[in-house]
Amino acid sequence: xxxxxxxxxxxxxxxxxxxxxxxxxxxxxxxxxxxxxxxxxxxxxxxxxxxxxxxxxxxxxxxxxxxxxxxxxxxxxxxxxxxxxxxxxxxxxxxxxxxxxxxxxxxxxxxxxxxxxxxxxxxxxxxxxxxxxxxxxxxxxxxxxxxxxxxxxxxxxxxxxxxxxxxxxxxxxxxxxxxxxxxxxxxxxxxxxxxxxxxxxxxxxxxxxxxxxxxxxxxxxxxxxxxxxxxxxxxxxxxxxxxxxxxxxxxxxxxxxxxxxxxxxxxxxxxxxxxxxxxxxxxxxxxxxxxxxxxxxxxxxxxxxxxxxxxxxxx
Amino acid sequence: xxxxxxxxxxxxxxxxxxxxxxxxxxxxxxxxxxxxxxxxxxxxxxxxxxxxxxxxxxxxxxxxxxxxxxxxxxxxxxxxxxxxxxxxxxxxxxxxxxxxxxxxxxxxxxxxxxxxxxxxxxxxxxxxxxxxxxxxxxxxxxxxxxxxxxxxxxxxxxxxxxxxxxxxxxxxxxxxxxxxxxxxxxxxxxxxxxxxxxxxxxxxxxxxxxxxxxxxxxxxxxxxxxxxxxxxxxxxxxxxxxxxxxxxxxxxxxxxxxxxxxxxxxxxxxxxxxxxxxxxxxxxxxxxxxxxxxxxxxxxxxxxxxxxxxxxxxx
Numbered sequence: 112x113x114x115x116x117x118x119x120x121x122x123x124x125x126x127x128x129x130x131x132x133x134x135x136x137x138x139x140x141x142x143x144x145x146x147x148x149x150x151x152x153x154x155x156x157x158x159x160x161x162x163x164x165x166x167x168x169x170x171x172x173x174x175x176x177x178x179x180x181x182x183x184x185x186x187x188x189x190x191x192x193x194x195x196x197x198x199x200x201x202x203x204x205x206x207x208x209x210x211x212x213x214x215x216x217x218x219x220x221x222x223x224x225x226x227x228x229x230x231x232x233x234x235x236x237x238x239x240x241x242x243x244x245x246x247x248x249x250x251x252x253x254x255x256x257x258x259x260x261x262x263x264x265x266x267x268x269x270x271x272x273x274x275x276x277x278x279x280x281x282x283x284x285x286x287x288x289x290x291x292x293x294x295x296x297x298x299x300x301x302x303x304x305x306x307x308x309x310x311x312x313x314x315x316x317x318x319x320x321x322x323x324x325x326x327x328x329x330x331x332x333x334x335x336x337x338x339x340x341x342x343x344x345x346x347x348x349x350x351x352x353x354x355x356x357x358x359x360x361x362x363x364x365x366x367x368x369x370x371x372x373x374x375x376x377x378x379x380x381x382x383x384x385x386x387x388x389x390x391x392x393x394x395x396x397x398x399x400x401x402x403x404x405x406x407x408x409x410x411x412x413x414x415x416x417x418x419x420x421x422x423x424x425x426x
Numbered sequence: 427x428x429x430x431x432x433x434x435x436x437x438x439x440x441x442x443x444x445x446x447x448x449x450x451x452x453x454x455x456x457x458x459x460x461x462x463x464x465x466x467x468x469x470x471x472x473x474x475x476x477x478x479x480x481x482x483x484x485x486x487x488x489x490x491x492x493x494x495x496x497x498x499x500x501x502x503x504x505x506x507x508x509x510x511x512x513x514x515x516x517x518x519x520x521x522x523x524x525x526x527x528x529x530x531x532x533x534x535x536x537x538x539x540x541x542x543x544x545x546x547x548x549x550x551x552x553x554x555x556x557x558x559x560x561x562x563x564x565x566x567x568x569x570x571x572x573x574x575x576x577x578x579x580x581x582x583x584x585x586x587x588x589x590x591x592x593x594x595x596x597x598x599x600x601x602x603x604x605x606x607x608x609x610x611x612x613x614x615x616x617x618x619x620x621x622x623x624x625x626x627x628x629x630x631x632x633x634x635x636x637x638x639x640x641x642x643x644x645x646x647x648x649x650x651x652x653x654x655x656x657x658x659x660x661x662x663x664x665x666x667x668x669x670x671x672x673x674x675x676x677x678x679x680x681x682x683x684x685x686x687x688x689x690x691x692x693x694x695x696x697x698x699x700x701x702x703x704x705x706x707x708x709x710x711x712x713x714x715x716x717x718x719x720x721x722x723x724x725x726x727x728x729x730x731x732x733x734x735x736x737x738x739x740x741x
Contacts, residue, residue, distance in 0.1 A: 367583065
């Protein structure tokens, strides 16, 4: 135990399908130190639990009080048992919180990854000071964490906020969930990449095809091409801005935030799409609703682990 | 003042563009007595304020503590000033709560009409006992009142819950808000009536045209025709069920309620659409989300005034 009055610290873990991140975080939400590794997907849950245990051992110091883990899927909050992670097979039924507590001797709490990122931005990032705030991540998929009336919105079984799988369009490519017309199916980084791949296939000598040179075209290539003025890439971002705008207006009608903070890879292109999003907001936002700021996450890739640590600070 | 221990009572007023309702309600949410009149739209705000004052005088008894008024539009909660009522011109800036307090000597609070109805159903109707609950009214428009984590969801300026003006489709007739693709534009009673009018115009000897005989075809005519087995009306309700289902699934993804309670005129046809709605829920609800009950409001047209009275009981 630290001496009375000493700053308490917490470990935040962000478990992703690709990367596993951990940080030691102080009560103000500042990162004391951090580390990341590739998630050992091939090794399965046991290998990844061992990775988490190693990161925890690496991060902890004498002032460390508890551990929070942001996970990309469903879990039982009371028991700390994972119910299922779409991106990581084989985790259903794993008592993750109890395992980490057993090996570390520290209290451990699970949190939804988008909710963890929302906590991070709310407490220590671009959402600071808001009573009503939505964090939305536009990445492979679309996730959200919501603060309304000064509290995290959870809903039954903690399932509120699945805005990415709301129907927003009549037609789309199939969504990751298998359905048609979800916001995620038309506005995620995956959707943008899919549209970009079509453009690249149609113009094999074009900027997008040359930037990707053989690897699948992704949203990041669109950003690079747009920043060097490629007309095709700018048109793709104009279309992406419309789809993002539709969903961001829905979010304003649904949750009435004072501010929307965007994370995920596509948020790095927010400056290129701001005018297009603003045009949709002007077109579709109901009279009486103010035009709220839509800003990029200020903690960047750290939002999730900082938020997971701050969640643990409430234990 | 009533004797200590006597039951306290409250007056709830439901101000609508067509009807003005008031009731004396006890603390359990039971209606002691009620009255309704046609809203004097032609007389303007002053005439309607006089109607409210007359109803309050009529309803009140010695145990009456306070008055709640559900209003169909925007207001400033702290000051009790109306900001604007789409269905009733000329109300912007009216200090309604202060006016009613001045004439009655009773505290008065304004509440959004859909929120008031949600309070009524939550405390004394079909939403009783839920920590997570959505009331949605499908009528001329679509409104909603939301309870999440045991509390009313309000959002910045109390504007959360405008689910009716979320984009849900690419194409539609123009919405009441002037935009295209809102849920209200495809699923409200107005939208159903508009589709029914087209069917009636195409089949002037058909059941719908004969039921309406000269007056504009409305959603209620579709219900009557469907209950006598008219195939055209049943097809219209099958289409309406799909549009309702899309929005009801969105509500589940957004707010994660344990139960959805439907009010408004179209809710009287819920039994005829239950199978169609359930099919959409099976098709579109994400795995891991339970199929929650979707039931008709149990207080019927009283939800709003009962809820307004119960809101006043919190003063």
